[in-house]
Amino acid sequence: DAGVIQSPRHEVTEMGQEVTLRCKPISGHNSLFWYRQTMMRGLELLIYFNNNVPIDDSGMPEDRFSAKMPNASFSTLKIQPSEPRDSAVYFCASSTQGFEQYFGPGTRLTVT
Amino acid sequence: LAKTTQPISMDSYEGQEVNITCSHNNIATNDYITWYQQFPSQGPRFIIQGYKTKVTNEVASLFIPADRKSSTLSLPRVSLSDTAVYYCLVHGFDTGRRALTFGSGTRLQVQP
Numbered sequence: 001d002a003g004v005i006q007s008p009r010h011e012v013t014e015m016g017q018e019v020t021l022r023c024k025p026i027s028g029h030n031s032l033f034w035y036r037q038t039m040m041r042g043l044e045l046l047i048y049f050n051n052n053v054p055i056d057d058s059g060m061p062e063d064r065f066s067a068k069m070p071n072a073s074f075s076t077l078k079i080q081p082s083e084p085r086d087s088a089v090y091f092c093a094s095s096t097q098g099f100e101q102y103f104g105p106g107t108r109l110t111v112t
Numbered sequence: 113l114a115k116t117t118q119p120i121s122m123d124s125y126e127g128q129e130v131n132i133t134c135s136h137n138n139i140a141t142n143d144y145i146t147w148y149q150q151f152p153s154q155g156p157r158f159i160i161q162g163y164k165t166k167v168t169n170e171v172a173s174l175f176i177p178a179d180r181k182s183s184t185l186s187l188p189r190v191s192l193s194d195t196a197v198y199y200c201l202v203h204g205f206d207t208g209r210r211a212l213t214f215g216s217g218t219r220l221q222v223q224p
Contacts, residue, residue: 004155033212043156043199043214091155097205100146101212103155 004104006092012110018080021107024073025094033101034067034077035091049075082111116200121219130187132218134200137181145176145183148199156199160185195222
C-alpha cells in the first residue's frame with residue numbers, strides 16, 4: 001500500500017493566487033481529515049469527511065478555504081485567494097471506522 | 113473534546129526508559145486515549161491506543177489508571193531515533209467525535 005498520497009509536496013505562490021492541494025487516501029478508508037500545522041498554532045484540524053460527506057468543517061479558517069471529496073479516493077483543499085498567513089504545512093490523513101489515522105507526507109505551502 | 117496537558121519537553125539518554133504523562137481530567141466515558149509521534153518534516157504517526165489499564169505493543173506501553181484522568185506513555189530503552197514530538201489525544205469513535213485535537217505535544221530529545 002502506498003499510504004496517503006499528497007500533491008504537490010511543495011507549493012510556492014503569490015498572494016491572491018488560487019492554491020489547490022490534493023489528497024488520495026488509503027484504499028478502503030472511509031474517513032478523511034485535513035490538518036494544518038504552523039509553529040504558532042501547532043497542528044489543527046480544518047475539516048473531516050466520513051464516507052465522502054463533510055462532518056465537521058468548524059476548523060476551516062474562513063470562506064477563502066473550501067474542501068471537496070467527490071469520491072472515496074480523492075479530496076481537494078482549495079484556498080482562493082491565498083494570503084501570506086496561509087503559509088503552513090497541510091496534512092491529509094485517512095482512517096477506517098475511528099481507528100488510527102494515517103497521515104500523508106504533507107504539502108508545504110509558501111505564500112509570498 | 114477533552115483537553116490534554118503534557119510536559120512541553122523532556123530530555124533523556126540512549127538506553128533509558130522514558131515516561132511521558134498526560135492529564136485529561138474531563139475524559140468522557142466513551143473516549144479513548146491515543147498517542148502519536150511526529151518527526152520533523154513528517155506527518156504524525158500512530159504509536160499506541162488504549163481505554164483502561166495497560167496496553168503494550170512492540171514500540172511502547174500505555175498505562176491508564178482506574179480513574180482514566182491521566183495516562184503515561186512508556187518508551188523502553190530509547191535511542192537517538194526516538195527524538196520526536198509526542199502527542200497525547202483523547203477522542204471518541206462515533207462519527208462526530210473521530211477528529212483529533214492535537215495539543216502542543218512533548219518534545220523528547222534523546223542524547224547519546
